[in-house]
Amino acid sequence: MVKVTKEAALEYHQMGRPGKIEVKPTKPFHTQTDLSLAYSPGVAFPCLEIQKNPDDAYRYTDKGNLVAVISNGTAVLGLGDIGALSGKPVMEGKGLLFKIYGGIDVFDIEVDEKDPEKFCEAVERIAPSFGGINLEDIKAPECFYIENRLKQTLDIPVMHDDQHGTAIISAAGLKNALEVAGKDIAKVRLVVNGAGAAAISCTKLYCALGLKKENIIMLDSKGVITSDRKNLNEQKKLFATDRRDVHTLEEAIKDADVFVGLSKGNILTQDMIRSMADNPIVFALANPVPEISYEDAMASRPDVLMSTGRSDYPNQINNVIGFPYIFRGALDVHAKAINEEMKMAAVHAIADLAKQAVPDIVNDVYHVNDLTFGPQYFIPKPVDPRLITEVSAAVAKAAMASGVARTPIKDWKAYKENLRQLLGQETKLTRTLHATAAMHPQRVVFAEGGHSTMMKAAVQAKQEGICEPILLGNPDRLTRLANRLKLDLSDIQIIDMRADKEQGRRATYAKHLAEKRARQGYTFEEAYDKMYERNYFGMSMVEHGDADAFITGLYTRYSNTIKVAKEVVGIRPEFNTFGTMHILNTKKGTFFIADTLINRHPDENVLYDVAKLCAQSVSFFNEKPVIAMISYSNFGTDSTGSPQRVHEAVSRLQKDFPDLAIDGEMQVNFALDRKLRDAKYPFTRLKGKDVNTLIFPNMSSANGGYKLLQALDPDTEIIGPIQMGLNKPIHFTDFECSVREVVNITAIAVIDAYVERIKKKQ
Secondary structure, eight states: OOOOOHHHHHHHHHSSSSSSOOOOOOSOOSSHHHHHHHSTTTTHHHHHHHHHOGGGHHHHSGGGGEEEEEEOSSSBTTTBSOOTGGGHHHHHHHHHHHHHHHOOEEEEEEOOOOOHHHHHHHHHHHGGGOSEEEEOSOOTTHHHHHHHHHHHHOSSOEEEHHHHHHHHHHHHHHHHHHHHHTOOTTTOOEEEEOOSHHHHHHHHHHHHHTOOGGGEEEEETTEEOBTTOSSOOHHHHHTOBOOOSOOSHHHHHTTOSEEEEOSOTTOOOHHHHHTSOSSOEEEEOOSSSOSSOHHHHHHHOTTOEEEESOTTSSSBOOGGGTHHHHHHHHHHTTOSOOOHHHHHHHHHHHHHHTTSOOOHHHHHHTTOSOOOSBTTBSSOOTTOTTHHHHHHHHHHHHHHHTTOOSSOOOOHHHHHHHHHHHTTSOOHHHHHHHHHHHHSOEEEEESOTTSHHHHHHHHHHHHTTSEEEEEESOHHHHHHHHHHHTOOOTTSEEEOTTSGGGHHHHHHHHHHHHHHTGGGTOOHHHHHHHTTSHHHHHHHHHHTTSOSEEEEOSSSOHHHHHHHHHHHTOBOTTOSOOEEEEEEEETTEEEEEEOSSSOSSOOHHHHHHHHHHHHHHHHHTTOOOEEEEEOSSSTTSOOSHHHHHHHHHHHHHHHHOTTSEEEEEEOHHHHHOHHHHHHHOTTSTTTTOOOOEEEOSSHHHHHHHHHHHHHHOTTOEEEEEEEESBSSOEEEOOTTOOHHHHHHHHHHHHHHHHHHHHHHHO
């Protein structure tokens, strides 16, 4: 776990702009007209509409995406009653988590009032501003009364996350841990150490899952809560036991199946865990120091299933897995409440998600590649991008089914796509590529079948219906890797190009290559030797129609791959070169960048070909190409070197293609700023148009340009490299490519192959 110092924490909160959150406008505000619409007199019109129909506040204001995080500072973290103002950094932090995980706007509100009645009155007065209320860091037992009252008096979702967040996540974890341990929840014995708001809420939810109340022993600071104890509050009475033979944690935990700690650190011993039943489940959730350390618990016995609240150990119970998505689903149907049905829907959605294949991004963050459902992984990781779609949708459906939704969702597929786009996980272009490929799946050869990224991508592409994958490699080695990665290769073809049974195919491919390249000095024997190499063999499969497309590049150097591609499939006859392009999906739109990999120092002839290839490729993606050819100078201000080469290429292109929107040479800021370009250079063929395609004067600038943008903005999605100009659908990856990026390239290769097939039929 990263050690956090006081100095580092204080510097983090004060550096630059103090605090962690800000308010940003969502509408234009630069002109007088904008301001007149935003405020007076234009703002009067939505005000009057809301007066006629209060629900129109969801239509004309941010109410439907705005949550108040409210606290009186009486139970801040483990710091206790430090006051409302002192708790503000925590409330701001909660607002940050709402935004980055759920796309939800937050105002943090610190109410300096400990009297529950007056506190509720304050919240009730400001509630019309918000679509939901997240109560935070309010001490028990007052928190129970406050939440219950506000749920009765307000018609928007209200949730005390300290109670229900932990309850929902731990309930999902318990459900799955019991499955791993092979235990029936109706028969297990549970010990809960702690009797505060979180402990009470957790235990209630466990009972809703099927746990028997008579099988529960709860302890507070005085020991086991028994029914003969005096001065118990109503919440503790719910779980008071009639047993008189247990008084201490040591006595209570003997033969128990499950321990849930919501108390303080280092109160559970190894001997106590050894006294539990077989396959014991230990949720030590005190934070930052759990009731027993992960190391001590695992050392106590080999069959223990362990969970903590810490991020540096497996199976973290983290409220961020729940609250952003619970509120997201509630807000999206304009719910009147967060009820038990919605909380239970979240439990099942989170639990089910842990049983699905883990996305590549999660493995990357945790530096593993084999997270699978079991003792080390029975709760989804907080960074799992599927949480927003799966949990939010489940909560929204439950709100509709239970009658608290004002605005039902009708198209669930579109809803999930909008959620993914909300957090930048998926763009319209990516969705279109995948959907188009799935309509026409093709046979795709994956050269490096024994590379874990390539294998995962092939399996994912198969599952999504994008292609029929063919893996090249030794079957035994690939099977071992698949077993380690928990991947199913049963319906995926594996070809060992070096096996004896492939002699005939190797000979056929070699004969064709030798005949094709005879004037370049190729002999049959040399070509036959080449066919033991994955790139020669795989590209030959496509060349001979034994496959439709080919993916390579995770191992091989580009220089070698380029050479093989030219020899085996060749360049399209109407071109003298081929190139590559990357697609950048940015907050400012989609841009096509060339040539990023192939042509190091292009002359004007190569630039001419690359521009033609780009025009065709951009059209391939259903976009109208608007091309700027980039230089370090503008329109003849430098008449030597690369500016001159670009200038000559543009002159030829404009002459040969009078309808093509292309111009240059120009600096990149003029290319991307239409107003600046049109004012300074009104003569260009790009006047009034937004450029979507940038062609750089050499590979260094193109490659450096797209990688700079990628590094500066991690939210920018990169698709590519995309091959342009080869005779067959041969596509390259980069050794840095993720599984997702390889799947995207696969979708492009499939579409490329399908288009080529259609052309042949015409």
